[in-house]
Amino acid sequence: MKCNEAIEHFLKLDRYEKPAVKVRIHIFLCKDCRRETRLVAESLIALQTGSSFKLESGISNNIMEAIGAEQCPQRRDVSSFKWLFVWVLILASIIAVPYNKQLGFLRMHFGVNFELPFVIVMGLAITLYSVIYIATHVEEIKNSVSFYDKK
Numbered sequence: 242m243k244c245n246e247a248i249e250h251f252l253k254l255d256r257y258e259k260p261a262v263k264v265r266i267h268i269f270l271c272k273d274c275r276r277e278t279r280l281v282a283e284s285l286i287a288l289q290t291g292s293s294f295k296l297e298s299g300i301s302n303n304i305m306e307a308i309g310a311e312q313c314p315q316r317r318d319v320s321s322f323k324w325l326f327v328w329v330l331i332l333a334s335i336i337a338v339p340y341n342k343q344l345g346f347l348r349m350h351f352g353v354n355f356e357l358p359f360v361i362v363m364g365l366a367i368t369l370y371s372v373i374y375i376a377t378h379v380e381e382i383k384n385s386v387s388f389y390d391k392k
């Protein structure tokens with residue numbers, strides 16, 4: 242075995258892994274390789290003990306605990322009563338459209354037929370609003386449904 246092969250093999254070793262027998266024999270017999278490998282081993286030990294940057298064992302646990310301790314930004318919950326209030330407001334405005342005199346200028350421009358598309362658009366708005374409410378309150382709705390199931 243040549244010196245460079247022995248050193249290359251030695252450098253590829255993992256921590257605490259022992260070199261192959263033929264490499265150990267070469268290092269034992271070859272003064273240059275013995276010196277070289279001893280320097281590498283001493284440097285590694287110096288790096289592990291003398292380095293200011295030390296890796297703690299179980300560092301991942303510490304990091305995960307720190308992340309768990311972080312306060313997550315709380316979602317601001319709007320009460321269901323406010324949601325319902327706005328829903329009723331939208332519905333009331335849909336119902337009030339035919340009686341609204343302020344919309345006279347729209348009648349002048351679009352004729353009487355503007356009311357149907359207007360009510361359709363408002364219907365879509367209230368439907369979208371309801372879908373958003375349901376999507377953001379799924380757990381609440383599930384809990385209240387299961388509450389009534391138990392009775």
Ligand SMILES: [Zn+2]
Pocket residue numbers: 243244245247267271272273274275
């Ligand atoms: Zn050698």
